[in-house]
Amino acid sequence: MTNDLMLDTATAGLPSQVVRRMILSEPDITGALRLMPRLPHMGGRTYLLGDASGRIAGVEVSPKAGVRILGDDGPLFHTNHALLSQTKAVENPALLQQVYPSTYDRYTSLAGAAGSLNSVADAMRVLRNRAGAPNAVAKSYSREEATETACSIVCDPAAGVMHVCLGLPRVGAFVAHSLASNGTVRRRSGPISPVARADTQQTLLQVHARSLRNPREVRPGSRSRFLRG
Known part of the structure:
Protein backbone atom coordinates (compact mmCIF):
# COMPACT_ATOMS: atom_id res chain seq x y z
CA MET A 1 0.00 0.00 0.00
CA TYR A 100 -3.65 17.41 0.94
CA PRO A 101 -4.65 20.02 3.56
CA SER A 102 -6.50 17.34 5.56
CA THR A 103 -3.46 15.11 6.05
CA TYR A 104 -2.70 16.13 9.65
CA ASP A 105 -6.33 15.82 10.77
CA ARG A 106 -6.62 12.37 9.22
CA TYR A 107 -3.36 11.28 10.84
CA THR A 108 -4.53 12.47 14.25
CA SER A 109 -7.73 10.44 13.89
CA LEU A 110 -5.79 7.34 12.91
CA ALA A 111 -3.18 7.66 15.65
CA GLY A 112 -5.88 8.35 18.23
CA ALA A 113 -7.33 4.91 17.56
CA ALA A 114 -4.08 3.06 18.30
CA GLY A 115 -5.19 1.76 21.67
CA SER A 116 -8.38 0.18 20.34
CA LEU A 117 -7.00 -1.72 17.35
CA ASN A 118 -7.07 -5.41 18.15
CA SER A 119 -8.86 -7.01 15.22
CA VAL A 120 -9.84 -6.72 11.57
CA ALA A 121 -13.22 -5.38 12.69
CA ASP A 122 -11.45 -2.61 14.63
CA ALA A 123 -9.49 -1.64 11.51
CA MET A 124 -12.69 -1.47 9.46
CA ARG A 125 -14.27 0.72 12.12
CA VAL A 126 -11.36 3.15 12.01
CA LEU A 127 -11.46 3.35 8.22
CA ARG A 128 -15.18 4.20 8.40
CA ASN A 129 -14.44 7.15 10.70
CA ARG A 130 -16.28 10.27 9.48
CA ALA A 131 -15.29 12.55 12.36
CA GLY A 132 -14.38 15.94 10.96
CA ALA A 133 -16.01 15.18 7.60
CA PRO A 134 -15.46 15.92 4.80
CA ASN A 135 -11.77 15.91 5.80
CA ALA A 136 -12.06 12.64 7.70
CA VAL A 137 -10.31 9.27 7.54
CA ALA A 138 -13.18 8.24 5.25
CA LYS A 139 -12.54 11.29 3.09
CA SER A 140 -15.23 12.86 0.94
CA TYR A 141 -14.91 15.61 -1.64
CA SER A 142 -14.72 19.23 -0.51
CA ARG A 143 -13.84 22.53 -2.16
CA GLU A 144 -10.81 22.72 0.12
CA GLU A 145 -9.47 19.34 -0.97
CA ALA A 146 -10.71 17.73 -4.18
CA THR A 147 -9.96 14.15 -3.14
CA GLU A 148 -12.04 11.38 -1.68
CA THR A 149 -11.61 7.82 -0.51
CA ALA A 150 -11.89 5.59 -3.56
CA CYS A 151 -11.10 2.32 -1.80
CA SER A 152 -10.40 1.07 1.73
CA ILE A 153 -8.36 -2.07 2.35
CA VAL A 154 -7.67 -4.14 5.44
CA CYS A 155 -5.06 -6.86 4.95
CA ASP A 156 -4.65 -9.83 7.26
CA PRO A 157 -1.44 -11.35 5.84
CA ALA A 158 -1.16 -14.18 8.35
CA ALA A 159 -4.70 -15.33 7.53
CA GLY A 160 -4.20 -14.78 3.81
CA VAL A 161 -7.23 -12.49 3.55
CA MET A 162 -7.71 -9.00 2.13
CA HIS A 163 -10.91 -7.06 2.88
CA VAL A 164 -11.78 -4.45 0.24
CA CYS A 165 -14.41 -1.73 0.29
CA LEU A 166 -15.00 0.32 -2.86
CA GLY A 167 -16.04 3.92 -2.32
CA LEU A 168 -16.65 5.42 1.10
CA PRO A 169 -16.76 2.52 3.57
CA ARG A 170 -20.06 1.76 5.23
CA VAL A 171 -21.20 -1.04 7.48
CA GLY A 172 -21.20 -4.32 5.56
CA ALA A 173 -19.40 -2.87 2.54
CA PHE A 174 -16.11 -4.74 2.99
CA VAL A 175 -15.71 -7.83 0.80
CA ALA A 176 -13.22 -10.55 1.79
CA HIS A 177 -10.77 -11.93 -0.77
CA SER A 178 -8.38 -14.86 -0.39
CA LEU A 179 -4.72 -14.19 -1.11
CA ALA A 180 -3.28 -17.32 -2.71
CA SER A 181 0.41 -18.15 -2.49
CA ASN A 182 0.72 -17.74 -6.26
CA GLY A 183 -0.39 -14.11 -6.04
CA THR A 184 -3.96 -14.55 -7.27
CA VAL A 185 -6.91 -12.96 -5.47
CA ARG A 186 -10.29 -14.67 -5.10
CA ARG A 187 -13.47 -13.29 -3.54
CA ARG A 188 -14.46 -15.26 -0.46
CA SER A 189 -17.71 -13.63 0.59
CA GLY A 190 -20.96 -13.27 -1.32
CA PRO A 191 -21.97 -10.63 -3.83
CA ILE A 192 -21.48 -6.96 -3.01
CA SER A 193 -24.42 -5.66 -1.02
CA PRO A 194 -26.87 -3.21 -2.64
CA VAL A 195 -25.73 -0.51 -0.20
CA ALA A 196 -22.09 -0.98 -1.13
CA ARG A 197 -22.88 -1.11 -4.85
CA ALA A 198 -24.98 2.07 -4.66
CA ASP A 199 -22.28 3.84 -2.65
CA THR A 200 -19.62 2.86 -5.19
CA GLN A 201 -21.74 3.89 -8.17
CA GLN A 202 -22.52 7.25 -6.57
CA THR A 203 -18.84 7.85 -5.83
CA LEU A 204 -17.83 7.10 -9.42
CA LEU A 205 -20.59 9.31 -10.81
CA GLN A 206 -19.54 12.22 -8.58
CA VAL A 207 -15.87 11.89 -9.54
CA HIS A 208 -16.76 11.67 -13.24
CA ALA A 209 -19.04 14.71 -13.07
CA ARG A 210 -16.38 16.82 -11.37
CA SER A 211 -13.71 15.72 -13.83
CA LEU A 212 -15.91 16.91 -16.70
CA ARG A 213 -16.38 20.30 -15.03
CA ASN A 214 -12.74 20.83 -14.19
CA PRO A 215 -10.17 18.15 -15.12
CA ARG A 216 -7.51 19.85 -13.00
CA GLU A 217 -9.68 19.68 -9.91
CA VAL A 218 -9.60 15.90 -9.54
CA ARG A 219 -6.40 14.66 -7.96
CA PRO A 220 -5.36 11.21 -6.80
CA GLY A 221 -7.72 9.99 -4.10
CA SER A 222 -7.06 10.40 -0.42
CA ARG A 223 -5.41 7.24 0.78
CA SER A 224 -5.59 6.81 4.52
CA ARG A 225 -4.30 3.30 5.03
CA PHE A 226 -4.08 0.97 7.98
CA LEU A 227 -1.74 -2.00 8.02
CA ARG A 228 -1.22 -4.13 11.08
CA GLY A 229 0.21 -7.58 11.57
Missing part, protein backbone atom coordinates in the same frame (compact mmCIF):
# COMPACT_ATOMS: atom_id res chain seq x y z
CA THR A 2 1.28 3.46 -0.80
CA ASN A 3 0.60 7.11 -0.05
CA ASP A 4 1.63 10.25 -1.91
CA LEU A 5 4.24 12.45 -0.26
CA MET A 6 4.97 15.98 -1.45
CA LEU A 7 8.77 15.61 -1.48
CA ASP A 8 11.53 16.27 -4.00
CA THR A 9 11.31 14.74 -7.48
CA ALA A 10 13.69 13.45 -10.14
CA THR A 11 13.32 13.39 -13.92
CA ALA A 12 14.98 9.99 -14.21
CA GLY A 13 14.16 6.86 -12.28
CA LEU A 14 11.30 4.46 -11.63
CA PRO A 15 7.71 5.59 -11.01
CA SER A 16 5.99 4.13 -7.97
CA GLN A 17 3.82 1.84 -10.10
CA VAL A 18 6.93 -0.01 -11.28
CA VAL A 19 8.45 -0.02 -7.80
CA ARG A 20 5.30 -1.64 -6.42
CA ARG A 21 5.43 -4.46 -8.95
CA MET A 22 9.07 -5.11 -8.11
CA ILE A 23 8.33 -5.12 -4.37
CA LEU A 24 5.50 -7.61 -4.92
CA SER A 25 7.95 -9.97 -6.61
CA GLU A 26 9.87 -10.31 -3.34
CA PRO A 27 8.92 -13.20 -1.02
CA ASP A 28 8.82 -11.16 2.19
CA ILE A 29 9.58 -7.84 3.85
CA THR A 30 13.26 -8.69 4.25
CA GLY A 31 13.57 -9.03 0.49
CA ALA A 32 11.56 -5.86 -0.13
CA LEU A 33 13.69 -3.79 2.24
CA ARG A 34 16.83 -5.16 0.61
CA LEU A 35 15.53 -4.25 -2.85
CA MET A 36 14.16 -0.75 -2.30
CA PRO A 37 17.44 1.12 -1.59
CA ARG A 38 18.82 -0.19 -4.88
CA LEU A 39 16.01 1.38 -6.93
CA PRO A 40 16.06 4.93 -8.39
CA HIS A 41 12.90 6.54 -7.00
CA MET A 42 11.38 9.44 -8.96
CA GLY A 43 9.36 11.05 -6.19
CA GLY A 44 8.13 11.01 -2.62
CA ARG A 45 6.16 8.01 -1.47
CA THR A 46 5.26 5.99 1.59
CA TYR A 47 5.08 2.22 1.39
CA LEU A 48 3.34 0.13 4.05
CA LEU A 49 4.52 -3.45 3.70
CA GLY A 50 3.28 -6.73 5.10
CA ASP A 51 4.06 -10.39 4.49
CA ALA A 52 2.55 -13.77 5.26
CA SER A 53 4.39 -14.03 8.58
CA GLY A 54 2.42 -11.06 9.90
CA ARG A 55 5.46 -8.79 9.94
CA ILE A 56 4.95 -5.17 8.84
CA ALA A 57 7.18 -2.23 7.93
CA GLY A 58 6.72 1.37 6.90
CA VAL A 59 9.06 3.13 4.47
CA GLU A 60 9.30 6.73 3.26
CA VAL A 61 11.29 7.34 0.06
CA SER A 62 12.47 10.28 -2.03
CA PRO A 63 15.25 10.85 -4.59
CA LYS A 64 17.33 12.91 -2.12
CA ALA A 65 16.42 11.31 1.20
CA GLY A 66 16.61 7.77 -0.15
CA VAL A 67 14.80 4.93 1.59
CA ARG A 68 13.98 5.59 5.24
CA ILE A 69 12.35 2.97 7.44
CA LEU A 70 9.56 4.14 9.74
CA GLY A 71 9.56 0.95 11.75
CA ASP A 72 8.91 -2.75 11.61
CA ASP A 73 6.53 -3.01 14.53
CA GLY A 74 2.87 -2.03 14.72
CA PRO A 75 0.66 -0.30 14.66
CA LEU A 76 1.94 2.08 11.97
CA PHE A 77 -0.09 5.03 10.68
CA HIS A 78 0.43 7.29 7.71
CA THR A 79 -1.49 9.79 5.60
CA ASN A 80 0.15 12.23 3.17
CA HIS A 81 2.85 14.08 5.12
CA ALA A 82 6.38 12.97 5.96
CA LEU A 83 7.04 11.67 9.47
CA LEU A 84 10.82 11.23 9.48
CA SER A 85 13.34 14.05 9.78
CA GLN A 86 15.20 13.04 6.60
CA THR A 87 12.06 13.15 4.47
CA LYS A 88 10.61 16.20 6.21
CA ALA A 89 13.77 18.05 5.16
CA VAL A 90 12.81 17.66 1.48
CA GLU A 91 9.04 18.13 1.89
CA ASN A 92 7.24 20.92 0.02
CA PRO A 93 4.89 22.41 2.67
CA ALA A 94 3.14 24.75 0.24
CA LEU A 95 2.33 21.92 -2.16
CA LEU A 96 1.24 19.68 0.71
CA GLN A 97 -1.18 22.34 1.93
CA GLN A 98 -2.49 22.81 -1.59
CA VAL A 99 -3.04 19.14 -2.42
